[in-house]
Amino acid sequence: MSRCENNSVDIEKWLLLIRADGVGPTTFVRLVKHFGSIDSALGASAEQLTKIDRIGAKTAEAIVQSRETFDVSAELGLAEKLGVWIMNIEDDRYPPALRHIYDPPPVLYVKGTITRGDNLAFGIVGSRSCSTYGLEQASRFANLLANSGFTIVSGMARGIDTAAHRGALASGGRTIAVQGCGLAEVYPPESKDLFERISRNGAIISELPLSFVPESKNFPARNRIIAGLSMAVMVVEAAHRSGALITAQAALDNGREVMALPGRIDSPLTAGTHELLKQGAKLVTCVEDVMETLGFVGEGLKDHVLQTSQAVEGKTERTLFDVSDLSLSQNETSVYDCLGAEPLHIEDIIADSKLAVASINSSLISLRLKGLIKQLPGNMFKKN
Numbered sequence: 001m002s003r004c005e006n007n008s009v010d011i012e013k014w015l016l017l018i019r020a021d022g023v024g025p026t027t028f029v030r031l032v033k034h035f036g037s038i039d040s041a042l043g044a045s046a047e048q049l050t051k052i053d054r055i056g057a058k059t060a061e062a063i064v065q066s067r068e069t070f071d072v073s074a075e076l077g078l079a080e081k082l083g084v085w086i087m088n089i090e091d092d093r094y095p096p097a098l099r100h101i102y103d104p105p106p107v108l109y110v111k112g113t114i115t116r117g118d119n120l121a122f123g124i125v126g127s128r129s130c131s132t133y134g135l136e137q138a139s140r141f142a143n144l145l146a147n148s149g150f151t152i153v154s155g156m157a158r159g160i161d162t163a164a165h166r167g168a169l170a171s172g173g174r175t176i177a178v179q180g181c182g183l184a185e186v187y188p189p190e191s192k193d194l195f196e197r198i199s200r201n202g203a204i205i206s207e208l209p210l211s212f213v214p215e216s217k218n219f220p221a222r223n224r225i226i227a228g229l230s231m232a233v234m235v236v237e238a239a240h241r242s243g244a245l246i247t248a249q250a251a252l253d254n255g256r257e258v259m260a261l262p263g264r265i266d267s268p269l270t271a272g273t274h275e276l277l278k279q280g281a282k283l284v285t286c287v288e289d290v291m292e293t294l295g296f297v298g299e300g301l302k303d304h305v306l307q308t309s310q311a312v313e314g315k316t317e318r319t320l321f322d323v324s325d326l327s328l329s330q331n332e333t334s335v336y337d338c339l340g341a342e343p344l345h346i347e348d349i350i351a352d353s354k355l356a357v358a359s360i361n362s363s364l365i366s367l368r369l370k371g372l373i374k375q376l377p378g379n380m381f382k383k384n
Helices: 011-018 025-035 038-043 057-066 072-082 132-147 160-170 189-200 216-229 243-253 268-278 287-308 330-338 346-353 357-369
Strands: 085-088 107-112 121-125 151-154 175-178 202-206 232-235 257-260 373-376 380-383
Touching: 011 025, 011 038, 011 072, 011 085, 011 107, 025 038, 072 085, 107 189, 121 132, 121 160, 121 216, 121 243, 132 151, 132 160, 132 287, 151 160, 151 216, 160 175, 160 189, 175 189, 175 216, 189 202, 216 243, 232 243, 232 268, 232 287, 243 257, 243 268, 257 268, 257 287, 287 357, 330 346, 330 357, 346 357, 346 380, 357 373
Parallel strands: 121 151, 121 232, 151 175, 175 202, 232 257
Antiparallel strands: 085 107, 107 202, 373 380
16 A cells, blocks of 8 residues: 555555656556556566567566566555555546546646646746846736736746745645755745745645756656646747746647746846747637636646547546536626526626626626636627
8 A cells, every 4th residue: 555545556566667768758668558457567577568569578577577676565655655645557646637638647646635726727937047127017017917816836946936835835835846956946946935834835846856956957847747637838038048938838739828928028037938929829818818818728738638538537527617516606696697698788687796896897707717608799798
């Protein structure tokens, strides 16, 4: 049995296979699909492994020689000491949006909590070297969106990422940080306080073994997790070679919306951001711009998950967004319940809900931000 009761069932076997030499996320999936189970994959001979596409004799031998060498007992002991739990992709708690990307992590280490409400996630990323303007805007957008029920996802790097996490926390909202190292490490090291705050109000996650140190080669893979968790990604400031552009590309590759905040045209700090805008990223200057885009993105994601819903360990996945999981306020619930598939004028909402006009207006804005309702011309509203 795993030392932590929160760990996924048989997590020891999952760790042994994913830590074998030559086994990455896509190879892991091919192994399990070919052999039918983790146990069969762990017991396969080198000759059997070579029958799998893109696994040659050298790789097969490396897998066989290394698949029992990872010290799972030590890893689980350290995880327990650090307050980290480990889940596999078949666990019901695994984020549904992340499960549907091209190369989802078979195993995730988590310090904190993952909730159904985190399915309503928004990524905010940008450069480590950034302007005061960039820091202010990252914090402002994160604060407003987190206050409206979104979980803010970023990479806890210096600069824009840190500002986004802090903005979400300042609103009392949730945030998820994806590290490019193991969770026994805090990177950057000066963010220990932020690391702990995020773990209490969201989660720190990684696909890497606990003691893996930060290395530049780990960050592109980390960025695809940020994109995979998010229904959309906004780039606040990015130079031409910024890692934030890798996150934006990962978002596009996996059918997510990409937004970008414009900056000074003569600043190298925003050269990458402006290039994204030239390539078709949604230009964002206010929360209303985010709101308009997310109404369509949320609808598309709901349809996608309904169409691709499949049995996992004999259970059918729930849809990605469930209104009951979004912790709507009493006013939001009253306004939402007034609406249906047919458009309703705001005057009718006022009459039906019996709430103050100010409360109705704020609830309508919040419900639009959450992608639950749509505003039509003439002050008409309907459910998405």
